[in-house]
Every structure is written in structure tokens, then in C-alpha cells.
Amino acid sequence: MIGAGEVGSSIASSLAGAHEVVVVDVDGERVESLTYSHDVLAIEGDGTSLSTLEEAGVAEADMVIASTDDDETNLVTCATAKTASEAFTIARVRNTNFLRTWRRSEGAFGVDFMVCTNLLAAEAIVRIAGLPAARDVDPFAEGRVQMAEFEVRPDSPIAGQTVQEADRWEALTFAAVIDEDEVTVPRGGTVIESGSKVVVIGTPECVREFAQALAPDEKRASDVVVVGGGAIGFETARLLGERGLEPRVIDADETRARELAEALPKAVVMCHDPTDAEFLVREHVAESDLAVVSLESDELTLLVALLAKQIGTGRTVAVVENGAYVKLFEAVGVDVAVNPREVVAEEITRFTHGQQAENVAVIEADRAEVIEIEVDDESVLTGRAIRDAAGDLPEGVVIGAITRNGEVITPRGGTVIQPGDHIVVFADAAVVDAVLDVL
Amino acid sequence: MRLRVDWRTSLSLVGTVLKWLWVPLLIPIGVALYYGEPLTPFLVAIGVTVLAGSGLEFAWERGDLGGREAFLMVALVWLGIAAVGAIPFLVAGDGTIAQPVNALFESMSGITTTGATVLVDFDVHARSVLMWRSVLQWLGGLGILVLATAVLATLSVGGAQLMETETQVQSVNKLTPSIRETAGLLWSIYVGLTALAIAVLYGLHLLGLAPSMTLYDAIAHAFTSVSTSGFSPRAESIGAFSPAVQWTMIPFMGMGATSFVLIYHVLGGDVRRPLRSEEFRFYLLVLGTLGAAVAALVFLDPETTYGSVATVRHGLFQVVSIVTTTGYATVDFDLWSPAAKHLLFVGMFLGGMAGSTTCSIKLVRWLVVLKGFRRDLFTAIHPEAVRPVRLSGSVVDESTVRDVYAYTLISLLIFFAATVFVVADGARVGANVGEFEAMGAAASTFLNIGPAFGGAGPFGSYVAFPESTRVVMIALMWIGRLEVIPVMVMLTPAFWR
Numbered sequence: 017m018i019g020a021g022e023v024g025s026s027i028a029s030s031l032a033g034a035h036e037v038v039v040v041d042v043d044g045e046r047v048e049s050l051t052y053s054h055d056v057l058a059i060e061g062d063g064t065s066l067s068t069l070e071e072a073g074v075a076e077a078d079m080v081i082a083s084t085d086d087d088e089t090n091l092v093t094c095a096t097a098k099t100a101s102e103a104f105t106i107a108r109v110r111n112t113n114f115l116r117t118w119r120r121s122e123g124a125f126g127v128d129f130m131v132c133t134n135l136l137a138a139e140a141i142v143r144i145a146g147l148p149a150a151r152d153v154d155p156f157a158e159g160r161v162q163m164a165e166f167e168v169r170p171d172s173p174i175a176g177q178t179v180q181e182a183d184r185w186e187a188l189t190f191a192a193v194i195d196e197d198e199v200t201v202p203r204g205g206t207v208i209e210s211g212s213k214v215v216v217i218g219t220p221e222c223v224r225e226f227a228q229a230l231a232p233d234e235k236r237a238s239d240v241v242v243v244g245g246g247a248i249g250f251e252t253a254r255l256l257g258e259r260g261l262e263p264r265v266i267d268a269d270e271t272r273a274r275e276l277a278e279a280l281p282k283a284v285v286m287c288h289d290p291t292d293a294e295f296l297v298r299e300h301v302a303e304s305d306l307a308v309v310s311l312e313s314d315e316l317t318l319l320v321a322l323l324a325k326q327i328g329t330g331r332t333v334a335v336v337e338n339g340a341y342v343k344l345f346e347a348v349g350v351d352v353a354v355n356p357r358e359v360v361a362e363e364i365t366r367f368t369h370g371q372q373a374e375n376v377a378v379i380e381a382d383r384a385e386v387i388e389i390e391v392d393d394e395s396v397l398t399g400r401a402i403r404d405a406a407g408d409l410p411e412g413v414v415i416g417a418i419t420r421n422g423e424v425i426t427p428r429g430g431t432v433i434q435p436g437d438h439i440v441v442f443a444d445a446a447v448v449d450a451v452l453d454v455l
Numbered sequence: 456m457r458l459r460v461d462w463r464t465s466l467s468l469v470g471t472v473l474k475w476l477w478v479p480l481l482i483p484i485g486v487a488l489y490y491g492e493p494l495t496p497f498l499v500a501i502g503v504t505v506l507a508g509s510g511l512e513f514a515w516e517r518g519d520l521g522g523r524e525a526f527l528m529v530a531l532v533w534l535g536i537a538a539v540g541a542i543p544f545l546v547a548g549d550g551t552i553a554q555p556v557n558a559l560f561e562s563m564s565g566i567t568t569t570g571a572t573v574l575v576d577f578d579v580h581a582r583s584v585l586m587w588r589s590v591l592q593w594l595g596g597l598g599i600l601v602l603a604t605a606v607l608a609t610l611s612v613g614g615a616q617l618m619e620t621e622t623q624v625q626s627v628n629k630l631t632p633s634i635r636e637t638a639g640l641l642w643s644i645y646v647g648l649t650a651l652a653i654a655v656l657y658g659l660h661l662l663g664l665a666p667s668m669t670l671y672d673a674i675a676h677a678f679t680s681v682s683t684s685g686f687s688p689r690a691e692s693i694g695a696f697s698p699a700v701q702w703t704m705i706p707f708m709g710m711g712a713t714s715f716v717l718i719y720h721v722l723g724g725d726v727r728r729p730l731r732s733e734e735f736r737f738y739l740l741v742l743g744t745l746g747a748a749v750a751a752l753v754f755l756d757p758e759t760t761y762g763s764v765a766t767v768r769h770g771l772f773q774v775v776s777i778v779t780t781t782g783y784a785t786v787d788f789d790l791w792s793p794a795a796k797h798l799l800f801v802g803m804f805l806g807g808m809a810g811s812t813t814c815s816i817k818l819v820r821w822l823v824v825l826k827g828f829r830r831d832l833f834t835a836i837h838p839e840a841v842r843p844v845r846l847s848g849s850v851v852d853e854s855t856v857r858d859v860y861a862y863t864l865i866s867l868l869i870f871f872a873a874t875v876f877v878v879a880d881g882a883r884v885g886a887n888v889g890e891f892e893a894m895g896a897a898a899s900t901f902l903n904i905g906p907a908f909g910g911a912g913p914f915g916s917y918v919a920f921p922e923s924t925r926v927v928m929i930a931l932m933w934i935g936r937l938e939v940i941p942v943m944v945m946l947t948p949a950f951w952r
Contacts, residue, residue, distance in 0.1 A: 281848070
């Protein structure tokens with residue numbers, strides 16, 4: 017693991033339980049604090065130097081994750097690691113150009129898997145835009161199954177209902193109810209309090225219907241304003257354009273605005289200070305369904321997101337660079353705060369739960385995970401009805417959906433799992449590794 | 456005062472170009488030999504051009520060709536060829552063009568691919584002299600292709616920039632990396648098109664569909680249709696030929712005014728490319744709508760009775776001829792209703808596509824002007840909006856948009872000034888020059904179309920204008936063909952200092 021910043025330490029902590037993790041960072045203080053806080057071996061040194069990598073034992077490593085805040089360092093680290101090891105290399109980059117190059121020629125830069133912070137963040141934002149009120153949406157089984165996390169507002173029809181009453185959809189499973197400090201695996205009688213969050217797993221159609229039922233007056237965002245034309249804002253606008261929307265993009269910098277306007281034929285680009293409330297009102301930002309705010313500093317982002325909310329924009333999504341602010345943003349009124357580093361950590365984590373896990377989503381800052389697994393002959397589930405196998409699974413585990421030969425099967429007590437099935441499992445963070453062992 | 460322009464280099468290069476004029480002069484000599492006409496006019500011209508050319512070429516040491524020298528050279532080359540081109544007319548000594556101003560007018564009208572004539576009686580002229588007019592126009596078309604692709608592109612003026620923008624659509628900046636190669640490719644397309652036109656026209660004759668289209672006529676008209684210039688050895692222009700020839704001429708004029716870069720790609724197998732070009736779609740739209748509108752106006756006019764198919768043919772032919780800046784005519788459109796005439800007059804300002812042999816303002820400029828205006832309408836409502844002007848999907852940079860606005864406006868200003876001069880000059884000598892006639896003639900010479908209205912109508916002659924007006928028109932043709940800047944820049948003191 018090269019780089020012990022937010023992403024690095026987040027990944028390191030989720031790996032430390034079941035793997036031997038060596039973390040390399042140039043910053044001595046970080047290395048020291050990591051040694052105390054996590055069960056990892058931390059080494060001070062430069063990841064791009066072969067001697068440091070060898071000291072960290074790169075030759076015997078199964079995987080090298082380069083996750084410093086500098087793209088070039090990460091790429092060079094992967095290339096260097098490749099010279100001394102067979103390890104699977106993962107590089108994190110911000111610049112989408114590197115991703116484009118890598119996609120064109122698999123294995124470029126000696127990178128086996130590349131995650132692009134800006135693109136992933138933009139994709140996460142666009143997914144949120146597609147579902148009303150969703151706080152997080154992740155696709156599984158090639159998009160046939162979706163996991164979504166919703167906040168239950170006091171005015172929502174399901175507030176105060178039991179799970180049994182609320183679950184009116186055949187192909188939908190309530191995986192978890194999350195309160196302030198507790199992740200509950202719901203039983204039929206569990207009451208969904210207003211203000212709590214629910215995690216559901218099911219077909220995209222059911223998830224969308226559930227979303228509509230949660231907040232009947234909200235619809236799919238069609239009028240989106242992107243405030244701040246940085247890399248994430250640009251990618252968001254581009255992806256929205258690809259989905260047939262005509263987003264409006266606001267950037268204060270004249271040169272950048274021109275660049276955006278040239279690169280985004282579908283968008284309407286405006287060059288003005290986004291903190292000017294009079295301008296936002298004049299350009300009818302208030303009437304838009306969704307405002308995505310991603311400015312150069314978190315402070316400015318918060319200010320503009322709240323400004324948009326205050327003048328009446330439907331929903332606001334803010335991009336927060338500092339992970340510690342995510343909760344704060346949501347507490348003061350921003351509907352969804354997206355932290356690019358968290359999104360990236362999630363993506364990288366999916367490569368670290370052995371070969372079994374195909375896909376992973378991290379819920380509520382590492383409190384739980386949703387994992388996709390292909391069931392093989394050795395799994396405790398194979399050939400048994402879920403009812404019978406449940407005893408061998410740890411507490412805090414829910415089987416959310418099963419796909420067999422491309423078809424979605426909603427798990428019920430009597431469903432018999434066969435080898436080759438893909439199952440989407442919700443698991444409390446504490447038992448994730450235990451779950452992976454038995455499945 | 457010290458001149459900062461290395462005019463010696465420019466003149467020396469002009470000399471080189473003039474020296475080679477003996478090659479095209481062999482064509483009328485061949486014609487003269489075949490028909491047993493006098494050779495002296497062309498032999499004199501060869502003598503003068505080789506001597507003067509070599510003299511200029513070797514008079515001075517040649518330095519580096521900078522931007523200023525290139526402007527000077529381009530302007531002087533066109534002037535020099537016009538002067539040499541006038542020699543056979545003077546020496547032959549027949550009809551109106553035996554007079555020096557008229558000879559230069561005819562020659563300039565040839566090399567600038569205008570097609571405005573001062574001939575009155577076509578029968579007094581030798582066939583070889585009439586062929587020389589067509590050869591001049593064919594050279595003029597070739598010259599402008601080279602100028603647009605090789606010279607003006609490097610000086611980044613004129614429609615060349617826009618042509619580049621158009622070609623960037625498929626991430627191919629230039630056809631081939633070197634300018635010389637590009638120019639060579641365009642020449643071969645040009646020569647190929649000309650050969651095709653000769654074959655088709657003479658083929659029609661052999662098939663019996665065009666009795667009067669002899670090989671001589673086929674060559675002369677192929678030269679002036681593909682180069683969108685419009686001289687004809689016949690007094691009745693294309694009206695002298697069968698409807699089959701008239702229909703055939705429409706696509707050849709059309710191709711002459713189509714971007715040669717586009718034709719190159721079509722020949723390379725990319726047949727759908729023209730449809731992706733916004734300029735080409737606009738070009739077809741303009742030809743279609745204007746053609747239909749003029750045909751409808753002629754059809755509704757009780758004075759003109761051609762029959763319905765012939766009306767469509769005449770309407771479309773005249774529109775294609777004017778818009779591509781060719782200047783042929785199948786009928787005397789000067790006799791049409793004022794509305795139809797006025798529509799043709801408007802068509803003079805359009806022009807064909809950039810990167811072709813066409814003249815006038817060119818459609819790509821109008822397209823940019825219209826798109827720029829639509830953008831301005833949008834930003835009027837949303838002052839903070841940033842909206843680039845796009846052409847076939849790629850962005851036209853703002854300085855080019857500005858240049859296009861300026862060029863279009865300046866062209867119109869020059870046109871207005873020329874109109875005023877033509878009317879005033881006519882009144883001065885007591886010649887009866889009407890306003891519409893003056894506007895038509897000013898536009899037709901400056902925009903290099905050819906025929907106008909009234910005395911200068913399709914079957915008329917510019918000899919009706921006073922001599923001073925004709926001198927100014929020579930300058931107008933020269934300035935217009937070179938897209939204003941290379942000539943006008945020489946009038947600025949900064950050019951010389």
C-alpha cells in the first residue's frame with residue numbers, strides 16, 4: 017500500500033483484519049500514527065524507489081496499491097513494482113487522461129487496475145441524480161441488481177411502518193436499517209423510524225419504485241445545475257450529457273468556462289461568480305431539480321450548496337474533499353455529500369476481498385458493506401435452502417439478491433443456492449471477513 | 456525612407472511564375488494551328504512573358520519569403536498574368552478588346568475567374584483567341600486553389616482558416632502533411648474534374664444529345680465550368696446548347712464550388728462525409744431553395760413562358776451559375792421579373808464552399824455569421840453564458856469569428872462604395888447607368904461572378920460602362936478574387952515600414 021493519506025489509511029484499515037498490510041509513505045509522522053492506529057506495518061520511504069519497495073516486501077506481495085495524492089507518483093510506483101514483482105497493481109489517479117490511455121492499452125504504465133477519482137465521483141453523482149432521495153446507489157451483477165441507501169424523512173409514507181408493512185415489492189430486500197449509532201438487520205417486525213436510513217437490494221425497477229414511494233413528489237432529476245467546472249464538475253456534466261440531459265455548468269473562471277463550453281456541446285456554460293445569489297435567481301437555479309456543487313475549497317462548496325438550497329433548488333449534492341466534513345455537510349442541510357476519496361476507497365476495496373468478491377459497496381463510512389460473490393462448491397450455502405444455511409452465517413448478514421444465468425431471483429427462506437449463483441450480500445463491517453471465509 | 460518589404464524577392468518570384476506562362480499559351484497555339492489562324496498574338500505573348508519573367512527572376516538576389524513578401528507576390532502575380540494575358544487580345548487587334556483597357560479588363564476577368572466580358576461581336580474573333588479566354592480562367596481557378604491551400608493558409612487569412620476548421624472534423628488537419636503535396640492533390644482533382652467534364656460534354660455530342668457541342672466547345676466550357684468562371688466562346692453562353700448540356704453543366708459548376716477537400720475524401724471512399732459537413736448541407740439547401748424560389752417566380756411571371764420543365768431548368772441553372780459564381784446563362788435572365796432578378800442579385804453575395812474555385816463571400820462565412828448571431832441572441836438573455844460557435848461539431852475560435860464578421864462587412868462596404876462610384880461615374884460622362892444596373896455590375900465584378908443586369912446582362916457587354924468605370928472594375932475583380940486582404944494590406948503604411 018503506497019500512500020497513507022485518507023484513501024490509503026481507509027483501505028488499509030479495511031484490509032488489516034484478514035491480510036498482511038505494509039504501508040509506505042514519505043511522511044514520517046503519518047507512518048508513525050498509522051503504526052499505532054492500525055494493525056499494519058508502516059514504512060517511511062518513497063514508493064517510486066525500488067529499494068523502498070523491496071524493503072516493503074514487494075516481491076512476495078499479491079497486490080500493490082498506489083494511492084498517493086499524486087498521479088504520476090502512483091503510475092511510476094506501479095511501473096517500478098512490476099519490475100520486481102508479479103503483484104497485481106492498482107493505481108489511483110485523478111486525471112482522466114491517464115485513465116483513457118490505460119483503457120486504450122490494458123497494462124499501460126504497468127498498472128493492472130486503475131481507479132480514477134474524478135470519474136468515479138462523477139459517476140456516483142450521476143447515479144444519485146437518477147434516483148430521487150437516494151444517498152448512495154451502487155450497481156451489482158452487471159446492473160441487474162442495485163443497492164440503494166435512502167434516508168427516511170418524517171413526511172415519508174413508510175416512516176413508522178414495520179418492515180413487513182413497507183416491503184410491498186416482490187424483488188426487493190430490506191438489507192439494513194441504520195440509526196445514528198446502530199446497524200440493524202431488520203426482521204419483519206422492525207419499525208422504520210423517521211430519520212433513519214434504509215439499505216435495500218433489488219432489481220433497478222423495484223428500487224426506483226421504492227424510491228418513488230418514499231418521496232412521491234420528487235421525480236428523476238432532469239434539470240441539473242453543476243456549479244464549479246473542475247474535473248469532477250466537468251465529468252459530471254459530460255456524463256449527464258451522455259444520458260440526454262442538458263446540464264448547466266457555472267464556473268467563475270473565464271478561460272475554464274471557455275474550455276468547458278468547447279468540450280461540452282450539450283451543456284450551457286455560464287461564466288459568473290456562483291456565490292452571487294442574484295445571479296443564481298436570475299438564471300433560475302432555484303427551479304432546477306438538482307444542484308451539484310464542486311468548487312475549489314470545501315468552505316466555498318458548502319456556502320454555495322447552502323445558498324442553492326436556500327433559494328429553493330430541489331436537491332443539492334456537494335463534493336467534499338475532506339472526509340471529516342461529510343457528516344457536517346449533511347447535518348446543516350446539504351442533501352448528499354460525496355467524498356471522492358471514499359468513493360475510490362470503495363472501488364479499491366473490491367479488489368481486496370480475495371478473488372471471491374466481485375463487487376463491493378461501502379455503506380456509511382465503513383459501517384457495513386454490500387458484496388457480490390460468486391458461490392462455489394465449497395461455500396456453506398451451496399445446495400442448501402437459505403433457511404437451513406442461515407445458522408452457519410455470522411450475525412448481521414443479509415442475502416439481498418441472487419442472480420442465476422442472468423436472471424434475478426429474490427431470496428426467500430426456501431430458496432436453494434446453487435454453485436455459480438451470484439449473490440449480493442449485505443454484511444456488517446465487523447463480520448465481512450468472516451462472511452467471505454464461509455461463503 | 457527604407458522599405459521593410461523585400462520587394463525584390465516578391466518580384467523575382469512573380470518573374471518565375473510569368474516565365475512559365477508559355478506552357479498554357481501552347482493551347483491556343485494548338486487551336487490556331489488546327490484552324491489555320493494567325494500565331495503571332497500568342498508568339499508575341501510567349502516572347503514577352505519569357506523575357507519579362509526571366510528578367511524579373513534574375514534581376515535580384517532572392518531572399519526569404521516572409522509574410523509581407525508573400526502578400527506582395529500574390530497580388531502582383533495576378534496583376535502580372537492579367538497584363539500578359541491581355542497581349543494576345545491586343546496583338547490580334549479584333550473587335551472591342553483591341554483597345555488596351557478592354558484587353559486588360561477581359562484578361563483580368565479571365566484570370567480572376569469572373570467572366571465579365573467586354574466583347575460585343577463574338578464572330579470577329581479567332582477561335583484561338585476565344586480559347587485563350589477559357590485557358591486564362593482555367594489557370595485562374597487552379598491558381599486560387601493553390602493560393603487558398605498553400606499560401607493563404609500559411610498567412611492565415613481568407614477562407615483558408617475556415618476550410619481548416621471544416622477539415623478538422625475528422626481529426627485530419629490537412630490532407631497530407633506537406634503543403635506541396637496538398638496542393639498537388641487538389642490540382643489532380645481539378646485536372647481530373649476538367650477531363651471528366653470534357654469527356655461528358657463531348658460524349659453527349661457523340662451520342663447525338665448535343666449537336667452544337669464540338670470538341671472545341673467541350674474543352675472551352677469544361678475549362679470555364681469547373682473553374683466556376685463562366686466565359687463562353689458563344690455569344691448565347693450555354694443557351695447555345697441543348698437542354699442535355701444545360702443539365703450536365705449544373706453538377707459541374709456545383710462540383711467546382713464544392714470544397715476540394717471534401718471531394719478528395721469522397722474519392723477516398725468516405726462517401727458519407729459531405730453529409731457530415733454542415734457547410735455542404737447548407738450549400739445544397741441554398742441551391743435548392745433559391746433554385747425553387749427563382750423557378751417559381753419565373754413560372755408565375757406571365758411575361759416568360761418556357762414550359763414547366765424548362766422553367767425548372769432555367770431557374771436552377773441560373774441560380775447555380777450565380778451562387779457558384781460561374782456566370783453562365785441559358786436565357787437572358789435580364790428579361791425576368793424584378794423579383795426573380797433581385798433574388799439572383801442576392802445570390803451573388805453567397806458564393807460556394809471554401810476550399811474550391813468559387814469566389815464571392817462564400818457560404819461558410821455566412822454560416823459563421825448566422826451562428827454567431829444566434830449565439831448573440833442567446834447571450835442577450837443569458838449574459839453569463841459562454842457559447843462557442845461550432846461548425847460541423849468543432850469549435851470556431853473567436854478570432855476567426857471576428858475575422859469573418861469583419862471580412863463580410865468590409866466586402867459589403869466595398870460593394871456599396873463601388874456602386875456609388877459606378878452610378879456617379881456614369882452620370883459624369885452622361886452614360887445612362889441605372890442604380891440596379893450599377894449595383895449588379897459592381898457586385899458581379901467585385902464578387903467575380905460575371906454577368907449582371909441591364910447593359911451588362913448575361914448576353915450584354917461591360918463595354919457600355921465608361922472607361923474610368925471599367926478601370927475601377929479591373930481593380931475590383933483583382934481585389935475581390937484575392938479576398939481583399941492581400942491587396943488592401945499594401946495600401947497600409949505599416950506594410951511598407
